[in-house]
Amino acid sequence: MLVSGGDLFFTVCEGQVATDILVQEWHRGMGEPSDETIWHAEGEADLRAGTVLQAGTDSDGLSTVEFAMPALEPGTKYFIEVQGDVPGTPSALLEIPADGMPNGMWLNSDGRVRERACSG
Numbered sequence: 728m729l730v731s732g733g734d735l736f737f738t739v740c741e742g743q744v745a746t747d748i749l750v751q752e753w754h755r756g757m758g759e760p761s762d763e764t765i766w767h768a769e770g771e772a773d774l775r776a777g778t779v780l781q782a783g784t785d786s787d788g789l790s791t792v793e794f795a796m797p798a799l800e801p802g803t804k805y806f807i808e809v810q811g812d813v814p815g816t817p818s819a820l821l822e823i824p825a826d827g828m829p830n831g832m833w834l835n836s837d838g839r840v841r842e843r844a845c846s847g
Contacts, residue, residue, distance in 0.1 A: 728805060728807070728821050728833065728834045729779075729831070729832065729833045729834070729844065730799055730828040730830060730832075731830060731831055732830070733796075733799070734781055734782070734783075735750075735765070735766075735781070735782040735783075735797050735799070735805075736779055736780065736781050736782070737750070737779070737780050737782065737807060738777060738778065738779045738780070738833070738844040738845060739774040739775070739776060739777070739778045739780070739809070740776060740777075740844070740845035741776055741813070741817070742773075742774060742775045742776045742778075743774055743809065743811050743812055743813040743817070744771060744772070744773050744774070744811045744812040745771070745772050745774050745789065745809050745810065745811040746769065746770065746771050746810055746811045747767075747768070747769050747808075747809075747810040747811070748766065748767070748768045748769075748780070748789065748807075748808070748809050748810075749764065749766075749767050749806075749807070749808045749810075750764070750765045750766040750767075750782055750805060750806070750807050750808075751763065751764055751765060751805070751806045752764075752765045752795075752797055752798060752803060752804070752805055753803070753804040753805070753806060754798060754800070754802070754803045754804070762806075763795055764793050764795065765782055765783075765794070765795050765796075765797050765805070766782040766783055766791065766793065766794050766795075767791070767792045767793040767794075768785070768786070768789040768790060768791050768792060769789065769790060769792050770788045770789040770790050771788045771789075771811075772786055772787055772788035772789045773787075773788070774809075774811075776845075777844070777845070779844075782794065782797065799823060799828065800823060801823050801824060801825050801826065801827050802822065802823060802825065803822070803823045804820060804821065804822045804823075805820070805821045805822075805823075806818065806819075806820050807819045807820075807821070819836045820836075821834050821836060821838075822838065824838075824840060828840070
């Protein structure tokens with residue numbers, strides 16, 4: 728996941744055909760934890776490894792069904808799920824670090840902030 732100018736980007740680390748993408752924002756308020764759909768896209772897209780998607784933007788074969796601006800606040804979690812031709816429905820849960828997300832840097836699924844996506 729990458730934050731740039733208030734926009735949220737995601738990359739696909741392993742290629743697949745996607746038919747449904749769901750991005751939810753999980754945050755804690757004064758009471759119970761809550762979630763909000765940030766981006767939901769449907770269609771059919773052949774996503775190659777390294778494909779970058781911008782939340783809220785239509786992509787080749789995928790159309791936005793729902794979009795809300797992300798909070799991008801420290802401690803906020805993002806659940807990303809990609810349904811398609813890969814068994815087991817690939818997903819990731821990413822949390823914005825306590826000191827925030829540096830602009831132009833990738834947050835990998837291992838929780839590390841890196842210059843490149845999908846790097847270990």
